[in-house]
Amino acid sequence: MKDEEIYDLAEFFKVFADATRIKIIAALLEKELCVCELAEIVGTTQSAISHQLRILKQSHLVKFRREKTCLYYTLSDAHIRDIFLKGREHIEEI
Amino acid sequence: MKDEEIYDLAEFFKVFADATRIKIIAALLEKELCVCELAEIVGTTQSAISHQLRILKQSHLVKFRREKTCLYYTLSDAHIRDIFLKGREHIEEI
DNA sequence: TTTATATATGAATACTTGTTCATATATGAA
DNA sequence: TTCATATATGAACAAGTATTCATATATAAA
Numbered sequence: 708m709k710d711e712e713i714y715d716l717a718e719f720f721k722v723f724a725d726a727t728r729i730k731i732i733a734a735l736l737e738k739e740l741c742v743c744e745l746a747e748i749v750g751t752t753q754s755a756i757s758h759q760l761r762i763l764k765q766s767h768l769v770k771f772r773r774e775k776t777c778l779y780y781t782l783s784d785a786h787i788r789d790i791f792l793k794g795r796e797h798i799e800e801i
Numbered sequence: 802m803k804d805e806e807i808y809d810l811a812e813f814f815k816v817f818a819d820a821t822r823i824k825i826i827a828a829l830l831e832k833e834l835c836v837c838e839l840a841e842i843v844g845t846t847q848s849a850i851s852h853q854l855r856i857l858k859q860s861h862l863v864k865f866r867r868e869k870t871c872l873y874y875t876l877s878d879a880h881i882r883d884i885f886l887k888g889r890e891h892i893e894e895i
Numbered sequence: 896t897t898t899a900t901a902t903a904t905g906a907a908t909a910c911t912t913g914t915t916c917a918t919a920t921a922t923g924a925a
Numbered sequence: 926t927t928c929a930t931a932t933a934t935g936a937a938c939a940a941g942t943a944t945t946c947a948t949a950t951a952t953a954a955a
Contacts, residue, residue, distance in 0.1 A: 729807050757904080
């Protein structure tokens with residue numbers, strides 16, 4: 708395995724390694740949501756959500772579409788769901 | 802999803818979120834290895850490896866057996882391999 | 896254009912974390 | 926028991942990161 712791939716992989720998992728982002732991902736597993744809905748569900752500020760969404764976007768974990776002034780976010784592909792669920796399976800079995 | 806589960810899941814993914822630990826996991830995907838072999842392969846000190854193995858042990862990602870003075874580590878279950886490989890698939894597709 | 900609403904962003908702060916260095920512990924051999 | 930080797934651990938430091946606060950940007954309506 709190349710060094711570059713190692714670092715990319717660690718960076719990728721870092722995105723899952725935060726409770727706020729896990730909450731965002733868990734919420735988006737259910738359905739598409741805009742920023743202010745996410746702030747409400749996650750229980751934090753709009754600013755904090757925006758900062759975290761930026762990280763999720765940069766890592767290609769989420770994508771979004773605009774509808775008037777709102778941006779609706781969704782998980783970008785099936786891997787994200789898979790990894791999330793595998794992680795949950797693992798901690799349930801401990 | 803309960804708050805406790807959220808935090809546990811974030812903690813679980815934190816374990817994958819470091820290049821040194823990814824290197825350790827990648828090495829252990831191939832075969833069982835002792836601490837000094839891991840230090841050699843990963844390219845860092847025995848102390849750094851020991852600290853990281855402690856984290857991997859606490860999160861139940863690795864287990865070990867003793868043979869004389871050496872401790873041989875292996876990945877603890879199939880989920881670890883699955884999650885690692887899913888992560889790799891994801892970054893390859895970007 | 897002006898106003899309102901939704902979202903993004905930069906800077907500062909507090910917190911977390913990985914490595915290093917020194918040292919402790921544990922096992923086996925002599 | 927003494928010595929050698931393998932591993933673990935504690936403290937300190939450096940580097941990274943999440944949130945907050947203030948503010949900027951963007952879209953749509955009036």
